[in-house]
Structures are given as C-alpha cells and as structure tokens.
Amino acid sequence: MTERTWHSLPEYEALRALMESGTTSKAAVRLGLSQSAVSRSISSLEARLGLLLFERDGGRLRPTSEATQLNKRLDPLFEALDRIDGPPERAQETLRLVAPPTYAHRYLVHHIATFLKANPHFYVSLEVTSSEEIIRGIEEERFDLGLTGVELSREGVTLTPFRASTAACAMLKSHPLAQLETICPEDLHGERLVALTHRHARRGQLDKVLTNAKSKPKLVAEASTSFAAVDLVREGLGITVINPFPVAQYRSEDIRFLPFASQITYRSYFVTPKQCLTPAIARAFIRHLKLHTLKTPFISKA
Known part of the structure; x- marks a missing residue:
C-alpha cells in the first residue's frame, strides 16, 4: 500500500513568502509570524520532501531549482485560495438567440455587440436560420429567444409583438x-x-x-x-x-x-418557449432592443 502524502498549507505559505521576500524576517512580517516559525516550516517541508529548498548566499536565502519547481506547482492552489477569499465570481449567463438573415445581419449583430459591452459577464450564441426553423427550435427549447417576421403560431411558443411597419x-x-x-x-x-x-x-x-x-x-x-x-x-x-x-x-x-x-403591413415578433420561464438574460436583451432600436417614419411599436 502506498504511503499517503500529507500536505501542510502553512509550509507552502512559508515557502512562497520566503521565495518572494528573500529573507526569513521579511517573510515573517508578511505572514504575521516569527522568524523561527518560518524557519521551522521550511525545515519541516525540506525534511518531509527530502529536498534542499534554500541555500545561503551572503545574507539572503537563495531558492534551489527544486524550490522553484515546487513553487510553480503551487500556483493553482494559491489561485484557488484567492478565489475563495475574494468576492464571488458572477456566473456567465448565455443567451441562445436565433433569427432569420434579415434581422441577424447588421441589426442584431450591432445590438448584440452593444449589449455585451454593457454586460461583459453575458455570452450570446447567435444562430441564423429560416423562420420555420426558428419556431421549431424555440418549441424544442434549443433556443431561449427568437426574432421573426412571420406569424407561425405553434402550441409550444409565445409570439410577443415587437415592431409593426408598412410597405x-x-x-x-x-x-x-x-x-x-x-x-x-x-x-x-x-x-x-x-x-x-x-x-x-x-x-x-x-x-x-x-x-x-x-x-x-x-x-x-x-x-x-x-x-x-x-x-x-x-x-x-x-x-x-x-x-x-x-x-x-x-x-x-x-x-x-x-x-x-x-x-401590405408587416409585424415582427419575439419568440419564446411557452412551457418554461424566459431566462433573465433573454428578458434583458428584449429590453435592450426595445430601448435602442431607432425610430423611423415607417416603423412603430407593435
């Protein structure tokens, strides 16, 4: 049976502090410990690993190559500790958006860019396809939000009027x-x-x-x-x-x-699944479009 290796966070902290400061006195100040406590942690770590981690060079301690390699392997550990101690990360939300070419090119591309600049924690996946496929994809819940100019009513989708226009x-x-x-x-x-x-x-x-x-x-x-x-x-x-x-x-x-x-009149619609709640990111994008879509003489709110 392989002997289990145990780890000591104070030893690793002492190693990192000593490598970055160069002296046990500075490392001790950084960690809020005594110099002897830092020295004991380093000695314990060297004994446990069977490695020489520091050599004296004048009044400073010079890390060996083994210490440098070990310190590099500890990067993920201390990065994880920083994330735990720091403010909680905001989960990246994804909007699965689908639209026909007329809406996708230029119009939606522009508004997706401004939306993401204002909400850098969001992510948008845009699918460009036919109106029939838009309705089918929303009905099957493969997309969160669609935009269409064709009134294709299906039991599993909700069509919310967006814009009305005349020819x-x-x-x-x-x-x-x-x-x-x-x-x-x-x-x-x-x-x-x-x-x-x-x-x-x-x-x-x-x-x-x-x-x-x-x-x-x-x-x-x-x-x-x-x-x-x-x-x-x-x-x-x-x-x-x-x-x-x-x-x-x-x-x-x-x-x-x-x-x-x-x-001849036209209407555009937001398309959402009927059987599930519209995600917050989809509602936010709808608000963004309503707020930033320019007004023209031919176009009005539906």
Whole structure:
C-alpha cells in the first residue's frame, strides 16, 4: 500500500513568502509570524520532501531549482485560495438567440455587440436560420429567444409583438420616383423592379396589389432578403418594395425610402418557449432592443 502524502498549507505559505521576500524576517512580517516559525516550516517541508529548498548566499536565502519547481506547482492552489477569499465570481449567463438573415445581419449583430459591452459577464450564441426553423427550435427549447417576421403560431411558443411597419419603396435618390412623397402601385408600371422571392408571403401580396392596379413593372432580379434587395437597388437595378424594418435603419446616403400606398403591413415578433420561464438574460436583451432600436417614419411599436 502506498504511503499517503500529507500536505501542510502553512509550509507552502512559508515557502512562497520566503521565495518572494528573500529573507526569513521579511517573510515573517508578511505572514504575521516569527522568524523561527518560518524557519521551522521550511525545515519541516525540506525534511518531509527530502529536498534542499534554500541555500545561503551572503545574507539572503537563495531558492534551489527544486524550490522553484515546487513553487510553480503551487500556483493553482494559491489561485484557488484567492478565489475563495475574494468576492464571488458572477456566473456567465448565455443567451441562445436565433433569427432569420434579415434581422441577424447588421441589426442584431450591432445590438448584440452593444449589449455585451454593457454586460461583459453575458455570452450570446447567435444562430441564423429560416423562420420555420426558428419556431421549431424555440418549441424544442434549443433556443431561449427568437426574432421573426412571420406569424407561425405553434402550441409550444409565445409570439410577443415587437415592431409593426408598412410597405416602403427603396430607390436611389437619383431615381425619378424619388421626388414623390408616396409611391402608388401605378407609379411602378414599366419600372425596373427588384422583388423578393416567391417563398415570401408578401411577394404574393405585392403581385396582387400590382395586378389590381393594372401595373406591370419589369422584373429584373429577385432576392431572398430585404437587405439583398436594397443592395441590388444600390447597384442601380431599379426599385424594390420591402418591409423597411430593420433595413431603413441602415440606409446609405444614396438610398431613399418612401411609403408604398397599399394595405401590405408587416409585424415582427419575439419568440419564446411557452412551457418554461424566459431566462433573465433573454428578458434583458428584449429590453435592450426595445430601448435602442431607432425610430423611423415607417416603423412603430407593435
């Protein structure tokens, strides 16, 4: 049977104090002990380990290589003692956030950065995916908080309204229609149009509005996100009809957004699990978004 090795914290403290101060008198002052007590602790440690830990060099004690190696191995012990004696560490909280590309890129990225700067003890994991997967992930409690612009009601999730907006047209400021105050469906007749893809429900609504107004724009491109559609407009491809939230908050100097005269409206929602309490970090992030989301003419609180 292997003989159990015992450890003495006072001996280790004496070793560390002596190595850092260089003399038993200074080590004793540091530890609040007598010099003889420090010397006895060092002698006891040397005897127990069978090692010479210090050699006399003039009026000072010079640590041997064995003492240096032992002192280094003691670092984790004294770091742990410092944590025990110090103020309690604040546990790092994690927010599992999920959103579609239109909300994730630029908008959420910016607000995540400001949120973490104000709360350095927080941690955010952002997943970018489709609205259908957002609802499924929240329902399965793989995420704490989601943001979506699609009203997909499910038994296991709660949709909390965040923002409401009306359709807007985005175009270059040099575009002839940019001089108007409001864009009507008839104004788009014959104009080059960048549309959202047909997987978006609002694309069908836009097609119906244009058909009813007997307006036939020239479709030149399709995009899967509002940001991409506006970027194509910025490249001079024409005009687009989109949900201005959150794209209008990041408009460039050369893009103008104007109201589009239609009944097309949009809503964004916070998505949370229904069966469990929303974590404090998720509630804090919701407050952060509500407080710091910029106001624009097209967007209001839902």
